[in-house]
Amino acid sequence: MLTFEEKKEIEALLPNYPTRQAAGIDALVILQRHRGWISDETLGQAAEFLRMTPAELDSVATFYNLIFRKPVGRHVILVCDSVSCWVMGGDTILDYLKSHLGIGFGETTPDGRFTLLPHVCLGACDKAPVMMIDDDLHVELDPETSPDRIDQLLSLYP
Amino acid sequence: MERPLTHNIVPGKPPLSLAEYEKSGGYQAARKALTSMSPKEITEMVKASNLRGRGGAGFPTAQKWSFVPMGADAPQPKYLVVNADEMEPGAFKDRLLLEGDPHQLIEGVMISAFAIESEIAYIFLRKTYTLAARRILTAIAEAYEKGYLGKNIFGSGVNLSLHLHESAGRYICGEETALLNALEGKRAVPRNKPPFPPVVGLWGKPTVTNNVETICNIPHIIANGAAWFRALSRVPDGGTKIYGVSGKVQRPGAWELPLGTTIREIIEEHAGGMKEGLQLRAVLPGGASTDLLTADHLDVKMDFNSMQAADSRLGTGTMVAIDDRTCIVGLVLNIMRFFAQESCGWCTPCREGLPWAAKLLAAIEEGHGLPEDIERLELLTRLLSPGHTFCALAPGAMEPLQSALKYFEDDFHRHIKERRCPWK
Numbered sequence: 031m032l033t034f035e036e037k038k039e040i041e042a043l044l045p046n047y048p049t050r051q052a053a054g055i056d057a058l059v060i061l062q063r064h065r066g067w068i069s070d071e072t073l074g075q076a077a078e079f080l081r082m083t084p085a086e087l088d089s090v091a092t093f094y095n096l097i098f099r100k101p102v103g104r105h106v107i108l109v110c111d112s113v114s115c116w117v118m119g120g121d122t123i124l125d126y127l128k129s130h131l132g133i134g135f136g137e138t139t140p141d142g143r144f145t146l147l148p149h150v151c152l153g154a155c156d157k158a159p160v161m162m163i164d165d166d167l168h169v170e171l172d173p174e175t176s177p178d179r180i181d182q183l184l185s186l187y188p
Numbered sequence: 189m190e191r192p193l194t195h196n197i198v199p200g201k202p203p204l205s206l207a208e209y210e211k212s213g214g215y216q217a218a219r220k221a222l223t224s225m226s227p228k229e230i231t232e233m234v235k236a237s238n239l240r241g242r243g244g245a246g247f248p249t250a251q252k253w254s255f256v257p258m259g260a261d262a263p264q265p266k267y268l269v270v271n272a273d274e275m276e277p278g279a280f281k282d283r284l285l286l287e288g289d290p291h292q293l294i295e296g297v298m299i300s301a302f303a304i305e306s307e308i309a310y311i312f313l314r315k316t317y318t319l320a321a322r323r324i325l326t327a328i329a330e331a332y333e334k335g336y337l338g339k340n341i342f343g344s345g346v347n348l349s350l351h352l353h354e355s356a357g358r359y360i361c362g363e364e365t366a367l368l369n370a371l372e373g374k375r376a377v378p379r380n381k382p383p384f385p386p387v388v389g390l391w392g393k394p395t396v397t398n399n400v401e402t403i404c405n406i407p408h409i410i411a412n413g414a415a416w417f418r419a420l421s422r423v424p425d426g427g428t429k430i431y432g433v434s435g436k437v438q439r440p441g442a443w444e445l446p447l448g449t450t451i452r453e454i455i456e457e458h459a460g461g462m463k464e465g466l467q468l469r470a471v472l473p474g475g476a477s478t479d480l481l482t483a484d485h486l487d488v489k490m491d492f493n494s495m496q497a498a499d500s501r502l503g504t505g506t507m508v509a510i511d512d513r514t515c516i517v518g519l520v521l522n523i524m525r526f527f528a529q530e531s532c533g534w535c536t537p538c539r540e541g542l543p544w545a546a547k548l549l550a551a552i553e554e555g556h557g558l559p560e561d562i563e564r565l566e567l568l569t570r571l572l573s574p575g576h577t578f579c580a581l582a583p584g585a586m587e588p589l590q591s592a593l594k595y596f597e598d599d600f601h602r603h604i605k606e607r608r609c610p611w612k
Binding site for chain 2: 046047048049051052053054055056058059080089090093094095096097108111112113114116117118149150151152153154155156157158162165166167
């Protein structure tokens with residue numbers, strides 16, 4: 031069952047569109063915010079609410095990089111792996127995060143704190159290399175000095 | 189030098205509130221358009237301004253609008269969509285406008301929607317632009333509060349509702365027809381064309397999709413006239429352009445400059461040239477899907493026609509400056525992996541061809557490429573060229589590859605011969 035709060039948030043967006051189906055992405059994002067990820071059960075509940083089949087909604091859910099169909103940690107780290115960050119030494123940041131957190135891409139730390147995902151260009155190329163943690167953009171991660179800076183940033187996300 | 193698009197934007201400062209925006213002359217153009225001009229007059233003025241779309245393709249804006257059926261018999265509702273799904277690697281110009289002056293965008297939407305007699309507009313925003321989302325929502329709320337959105341705006345009888353749609357992260361959504369499927373809540377694969385969206389678009393109704401920077405130009409054209417707008421530019425196409433430079437330059441950033449500013453001026457004067465000890469070797473001029481240029485092209489003007497004459501594209505106008513210590517094969521491999529990942533999978537050449545290209549490039553970069561791999565890559569640039577795929581994604585992916593093979597073929601040979609990346 032969707033909670034009262036979840037329903038209320040989705041219903042608030044329904045008037046923006048002529049069909050319920052169009053609110054599918056919004057609904058998935060809202061449910062993900064409340065529940066962390068989109069389980070099969072959540073997907074089924076959302077589909078029912080939108081009057082779609084689970085398969086129809088899953089074809090949308092699985093299309094997007096930022097709808098999580100597997101559990102993620104409390105915080106999701108998106109590290110840019112696109113061209114400007116790559117030119118600026120972004121691979122060093124990616125490698126450091128992997129070894130520091132002891133996980134590969136798409137994995138979650140055993141304590142459930144961080145999930146590490148490479149992500150397409152975050153649109154802050156003049157401040158490369160960059161990453162996002164949850165909704166926050168962190169820029170100018172100089173590969174030379176990054177370990178301290180990154181440790182400090184990570185400590186802000188308990 | 190006039191910079192209409194960014195004159196309200198102060199780096200590090202929050203954007204102007206509605207009241208502050210009005211104080212600086214904001215919403216006067218929308219008032220003028222909605223109360224004293226007809227949709228036809230607006231379109232004519234935009235046509236005379238020679239504004240071409242700033243999303244990458246450079247289609248003349250007024251011409252796109254002119255395909256929309258007009259008058260009492262036209263299908264309703266009609267839709268205006270702002271494409272704010274800025275996901276082209278290397279592009280960061282729309283972020284500046286979205287975060288820096290959201291009321292300018294709303295004013296542009298008001299005028300553009302009226303020009304096609306649309307009463308419903310969407311801003312389609314990429315999910316990771318979280319600060320932009322907050323600022324746009326605040327600005328939209330202010331505009332409704334003031335009566336600049338909603339019913340009977342300025343007492344003109346014109347209505348407009350504007351909604352922010354936050355996407356969930358997929359590059360193909362920036363493709364016009366894929367974006368329409370995304371907004372309808374469907375899997376965001378591109379649609380067949382024709383019919384074209386200005387005639388049959390969102391939910392089968394006439395729909396115009398314009399880029400953020402395009403829309404932000406509209407209020408200034410209406411306020412100051414077409415001749416003024418043309419005079420902003422150094423070439424026949426009108427206006428300023430937000431140019432950007434990333435890569436190992438002294439001062440990476442974005443600047444609003446006359447359309448037709450040369451690559452040299454942008455890199456040397458505005459970005460301060462390359463960092464100490466580095467030489468410029470190549471330029472990825474307008475995002476990941478544009479043909480590379482070289483240090484021999486520095487005097488090419490960054491506008492639609494000049495860039496085309498130089499066998500590249502203006503694209504987004506945000507370039508990556510590539511220094512002599514960066515491996516071109518590695519660069520193209522990075523770009524190819526992006527496109528292979530972001531292919532929607534709908535058509536076979538793109539779904540299968542891009543991973544193949546990435547695999548060949550990885551082999552060469554990692555030192556186990558074969559001489560015939562270069563021919564295979566050349567074959568792929570032909571097999572994935574325009575006309576062979578369902579949309580422009582794969583042809584765009586081929587642009588950096590084909591130009592790398594054209595200008596830097598020796599780099600590929602060296603990798604294969606030395607069985608390693610000579611830049612590592």
